[in-house]
Amino acid sequence: MTKKYELTVENEKGRLDKYLADKIDDLSRTRVKELIDDGLILVNQKVEKASYKVKDGDAIEVTVPAVKPLDVIPENIPLDIIYEDNDVIVVNKPQGMVVHPAAGHPDHTLVNALLYHTKDLASSPEGFRPGIVHRIDKDTSGLLMIAKNSQVRESLEDQLAHKTNKRLYLAIVHGNFAEEEGTIDAPIARNPHDRKKMGVVAGGKHAVTHFKVIEQFKGYSLIQCKLETGRTHQIRVHLSYIGHPVAGDPLYGSRKTLKGNGQFLHAQVLGFKHPKTGKWLEFKVDPPKIFQETLNKLRRNK
Known part of the structure; x- marks a missing residue:
């Protein structure tokens, strides 16, 4: 069943996602962020970012929709x-x-x-x-x-x-670059014309992707991407937005592209404490x- 929570901030500070994860036992910070993205958490009748700093008197409404239980069964699938x-x-x-x-x-x-x-x-x-x-x-x-x-x-x-970890991706993309590196700073939200896709949308969630050109070919380039934020389909959306969609991307890419098993995108480096x-x-x-x-x-x- 759907659960609803109403909280009033008293003598508390810090990020909205951490505040709610601490106050509501059933919610992790990841789940809080998902609810925020879905417009199910309101602060003073408005949707705020997960990084919003709560202050005394804030009235917070949280709606947690019922989740259809899934019977997750262990499967003997090889893992790398x-x-x-x-x-x-x-x-x-x-x-x-x-x-x-x-x-x-x-x-x-x-x-x-x-x-x-x-x-x-x-x-x-x-x-x-x-x-x-x-x-x-x-x-x-x-x-x-x-x-x-x-x-x-x-x-x-x-x-x-807090962006203290490290995530670097490799991507083969369409087209060549005049610059050696760059930054894409463009907000991302659900595509208003196609709910299956994300897009660069005014008023969307803050999203930043840094890229560096590694190698260039005829009609394609190999680049490295560094995530500053982690929005859904972020790299794919951002690269398509600047005219260099990921090769093989069936959702945001070109019809005439490299043959493969989907987008040529690989999470190559991961670092954390x-x-x-x-x-x-x-x-x-x-x-x-x-x-x-x-x-x-x-x-x-x-």
Whole structure:
């Protein structure tokens, strides 16, 4: 059933997402951000950002819609585990794998594989994404960090919120660049004309992507992208917006493009501070075989 909460801020300071996660046991900061994105959290009758600083007297209304329970079953699916200890798992997700169960993808996800691998995963209020701290799209390959307990999950989410972690992506994109690097600062929201897509929309969520050109070919370029924010489809939307859509992208790209299994986008580098030891951990993985083979073809046709 749908739950509603009404809170009045008294003698409290700090970010809205942290305030609500501390006040409402069933909500993590990640879930709070999702509710904000869906317009289900109002501060003084207005939608505010997750980073909004609460102040005395703020009237906050939270609506948590009922979630249809999913029976998430462990599945013996091979995992490419790059690192694991008692608190954290770093996994290299293959292209074509959905991160967690959802409508249309009830099984064969990364979560199904993780549940078979270990019983130690941070619980999630929704039930269908234990351990998941952040996501990458189905057809994007690369590194993800997984939390084994709630304390670790909160710490990793906090690093994402404060931009203290490191996430670098490789992308093959259409076209060539005159500049060696650049920054795309453009707000992202649901596309008002197509609910399946995101887009650069005035009044949308603040979104910043930095890019660096690594190599240029005939009609295509290899670039590295650094996320400053983490909006849905951010890199794909931003690169399409500046006229350099990711090659193979079926949603935001060109019809005439490179043949593959979806967009040529790979989460290559992931760095974060270990929540328990405080040690900086950084990992790097090569893109999948089809990505590397396509690069070699482009180099031969240079």
